[in-house]
Amino acid sequence: MFTFLTSGESHGKSLCGIIDGFPAGVSVRVEQLDRDLARRQLGYGRGDRMKIEKDRAEIIAGVRGGKTLGSPLAFLVRNDDYVNWERVMNAAVNDPEQVAGKLVSNPRPGHADLSGVLKYGHDDVRNVLERASARETTTRVAVGAFAKALLDHFDITVTSHVIAFGGIESDPWTPQSGIAPGQISELADRSEVRCLSEDGSRRMIERIERAKQEKDTLGGIFEVVVAGVPPGLGSYTQWNRRLDARLVRALVSIPAVKGAEVGTAVANSALPGSRVHDEIFKRGGDEPPSAGENHVGPYYRKTNRAGGIEGGMSNAEPIILRAFKKPIPTMMRPLWTVDISSGEPVKASTERSDVATVPAASVVGEAVVAIEIAGAFLEEFGGSALVDIRANYENYLKRIG
16 A cells, blocks of 8 residues: 655754655656656745745655665655744744744634644644645655656656636647647646646736735646556545545645546536537547547547546546645735734734745646555555566556457
8 A cells, every 4th residue: 555644844844754555666766856846846926935945855765776665765855944943943942032933823814723723722823834834745746756756667647737827717638739648747837837828828927916916815727637547547346446536635635725626527517418428439440549648448538528537437538637726825915813812803924925826736736646546556556566566557458458
């Protein structure tokens, strides 16, 4: 079972991760982790924190000579800003004056602040916000890089791009876009807002600039596309093994993501079944699969409204997911709240704030989806070593024709 744990606070010494159940023999370079960590830090509308942190991973266990050993993997990402917070966030003794200066008692609407202090019995919101911060996703991006390294061995790609930002919309990906699924992220990364459309990028940037002037924040929608997935990942036999449920849960676990859809789920709900379900065809001599890349198996569909998942299982079409991210709750023009120490009405707390983080969230979306796909893949074809997983997978492909 591929599992992981993450640890660390936003202004603590470092962020850490441990992965268990990862097979031996997978090629992994720290540069792969660092590349995705850097992508997570980019995006028009990010705040000053990203000017301080230059995230780099340090693999401290489970890899030797660029290959995984099959033992638990451990890594850390140091917080460069810790030097400015050491006497506030130290695990041992801290400076009372500095702690008092950083104490937070006015919880932000839309954040974990208030429920967190009530649940855990804190009198300082900082004890909540340091872990509830979206900086936690740094570690999940690194875990996702390990998952992608495994999937690369089987020609499975996980990519993403932004399709809406503050009400400005751009087209979702389709096979008719003329872009291979594996190229989506590469092309999206050329845009400051990770949008595939030049016109969409321009309009989104203009919208962010307006929000900056208004001291407000913006949300949006990003799309994750997974290509090369064989049919049968996940299962219909138990509710918690359904692949679509696992993927939606992973996406909604990203801070500020409040919903997700598989395929064109929202539009499908308003249509009759004759216009929703994807007809099935068997591959002939010249007829290409709808995906146009890494299609696995003898059957295909000319449409993909199901988003590559039917009955809780992958069906070999590209898996298409969309996540809906609300505006972040830390604003330079704060909303009203209540001071938990006095009970008086006050304005919510503010520290460094982003205007928009949808591009960064799309990179996190890639990571959490890759983790779930890798987990489902190992459950289906798993072994302790890559060579055994490959043999199991090849036998499965031979059996299904």
